[in-house]
Amino acid sequence: MSDYAKLSPKQLRALMRNGHYTQPTAGLALGYAQANLVILKQELAFDFLLFCQRNAQACPVLEVLEPGCFEAKFLAPGSDLRTDLPRYRVFRDGVLMSEPLDITALWRGDFVSFLLGCSFSFEAALVEQSLEVRHISEGRNVPMYVTNIPCREAGVFSGPLVVSMRPFAARDVAKAVQITGRYRAVHGAPVHIGDPAALGIKDIARPDMGEAVTVHAGELPVFWACGCTPQAVVMQSKPDLVITHAPGHMFVTDLRDKDLETIGGMV
Amino acid sequence: MSDYAKLSPKQLRALMRNGHYTQPTAGLALGYAQANLVILKQELAFDFLLFCQRNAQACPVLEVLEPGCFEAKFLAPGSDLRTDLPRYRVFRDGVLMSEPLDITALWRGDFVSFLLGCSFSFEAALVEQSLEVRHISEGRNVPMYVTNIPCREAGVFSGPLVVSMRPFAARDVAKAVQITGRYRAVHGAPVHIGDPAALGIKDIARPDMGEAVTVHAGELPVFWACGCTPQAVVMQSKPDLVITHAPGHMFVTDLRDKDLETIGGMV
Numbered sequence: 001m002s003d004y005a006k007l008s009p010k011q012l013r014a015l016m017r018n019g020h021y022t023q024p025t026a027g028l029a030l031g032y033a034q035a036n037l038v039i040l041k042q043e044l045a046f047d048f049l050l051f052c053q054r055n056a057q058a059c060p061v062l063e064v065l066e067p068g069c070f071e072a073k074f075l076a077p078g079s080d081l082r083t084d085l086p087r088y089r090v091f092r093d094g095v096l097m098s099e100p101l102d103i104t105a106l107w108r109g110d111f112v113s114f115l116l117g118c119s120f121s122f123e124a125a126l127v128e129q130s131l132e133v134r135h136i137s138e139g140r141n142v143p144m145y146v147t148n149i150p151c152r153e154a155g156v157f158s159g160p161l162v163v164s165m166r167p168f169a170a171r172d173v174a175k176a177v178q179i180t181g182r183y184r185a186v187h188g189a190p191v192h193i194g195d196p197a198a199l200g201i202k203d204i205a206r207p208d209m210g211e212a213v214t215v216h217a218g219e220l221p222v223f224w225a226c227g228c229t230p231q232a233v234v235m236q237s238k239p240d241l242v243i244t245h246a247p248g249h250m251f252v253t254d255l256r257d258k259d260l261e262t263i264g265g266m267v
Numbered sequence: 268m269s270d271y272a273k274l275s276p277k278q279l280r281a282l283m284r285n286g287h288y289t290q291p292t293a294g295l296a297l298g299y300a301q302a303n304l305v306i307l308k309q310e311l312a313f314d315f316l317l318f319c320q321r322n323a324q325a326c327p328v329l330e331v332l333e334p335g336c337f338e339a340k341f342l343a344p345g346s347d348l349r350t351d352l353p354r355y356r357v358f359r360d361g362v363l364m365s366e367p368l369d370i371t372a373l374w375r376g377d378f379v380s381f382l383l384g385c386s387f388s389f390e391a392a393l394v395e396q397s398l399e400v401r402h403i404s405e406g407r408n409v410p411m412y413v414t415n416i417p418c419r420e421a422g423v424f425s426g427p428l429v430v431s432m433r434p435f436a437a438r439d440v441a442k443a444v445q446i447t448g449r450y451r452a453v454h455g456a457p458v459h460i461g462d463p464a465a466l467g468i469k470d471i472a473r474p475d476m477g478e479a480v481t482v483h484a485g486e487l488p489v490f491w492a493c494g495c496t497p498q499a500v501v502m503q504s505k506p507d508l509v510i511t512h513a514p515g516h517m518f519v520t521d522l523r524d525k526d527l528e529t530i531g532g533m534v
Contacts, residue, residue, distance in 0.1 A: 046313035049320070053328050061320050066422075155333075184451070 004028055009252045013084040019101050022086045024141040024248035030124045033257050034250035035062055035115040036227030037085060039243040042067045045112040047155025054152040058161055058229040060117035060185050068109045075253040081113050087246035094238030099246050116227045117186035118250050119164050121257040125179050134167055134213040141248035143207035146232050148200030159233030163191060163223040167215040176222055185260040192223040209247035271295055276519045280351040286368050289353045291408040291515035297391045300524050301517035302329055303383040303494030304352060306510040309334045312379040314422025321419040325428055325496040327384035327452050335376045342520040348380050354513035361505030366513050383494045384453035385517050386431050388524045392446050401434055401480040408515035410474035413499050415467030426500030430458060430490040434482040443489055452527040459490040476514035
């Protein structure tokens, strides 16, 4: 991972475009924002954008592309959303059908692409302030859980909140809250601290997406709203065709994380 | 104005519903959020919501209603957007046609209503911290100006940024920036401080909307992104039918301004 960490977002996207990098992106291009991807048909675009507005902590919109457009002109000029992520997920009628490395063959002229903020953006800030981010130090994908908290509905879209989890020592939890609270454009402060059962999580060692990480004695699991929420919502709402990034396999943008500290909820 | 200032949002909306209050709403129900209103046909709703996302400082979305719905269930349960504002504006093909007190007769089943944050929300915080808000102390509507700054386009919508202006003594400007910067859901920090000409404003004494206020010697005009921006955009983009609040005649909600300090860009 360490060699890749030194590459620029543009270099990384080129590797992904050619299928040479197909792994999770945590820890890559530290200092640059990564984004969740949701692609759906234009007829669903208003409902989904409204869903994002109503669930902004889980779905902070960084960029929405014009129908048919696959270049993220604001976040990454010259990019191609059909090829520049390491791995995608294709959902048909709410069922995960495949996890391709490229979606060029599936592209349609009426697709609208949404790029949502990702918690990886505040991880650089946590690390800078001497907090260990467990899944980075263990070289794993961040653990994610489907909770029992319903999102606010919008049109055809409804479903549960998905959270990501990072464990911190009791003395460091407040620091983690304060640091991430400054990043409102990328999920902001945690939604829950401690007891996983209160979120309906049965076994912290068995995440619904991503990979488990070690939680040491004396540490609390800290939960942030997660940009994989739309995937759980798609599974429940069952639109005929939706494409997303594969969990942890994000779109690496040219936007600096630092810029997200001042731009509030949205660009 | 002072008698009205003591009424609750619900009491004020009832007065407006019955046509007994038809004036600007600055200084009313201090401590409660007021909102800009934009109503348009469902076919334009995605473009407009995207416009708001792309111009979030001018158009911070607080609530979007389902098509045909006129009760703001989140911001003001029991409200009726067709009657509960003191005055409306009706635009046809981008031209301001009338300023009625009630739009019940114009209502359509395919109307989508948008409620956007309003700078009045941070005025209570300014006053609390001993800053004089000129248009409140002079009993006028806030002065608003159409600038030479283009908004980011979205679909059919394009046009200039509109700003509101409050003058402050040079020693108080930084304080005004810091206080309002905490209210990102309602325009946040100023977009411009000082020289009106740099925004294309020819005469500070002749605002495009609202009323002029006194700017004393030693004071700087301070400009915030304004929720009347959609009105200037409608005039340029010319959709066939749009209804808005009349400038300064806002929707008074049940949401406390204090809540806006922590909710970031959106609810």
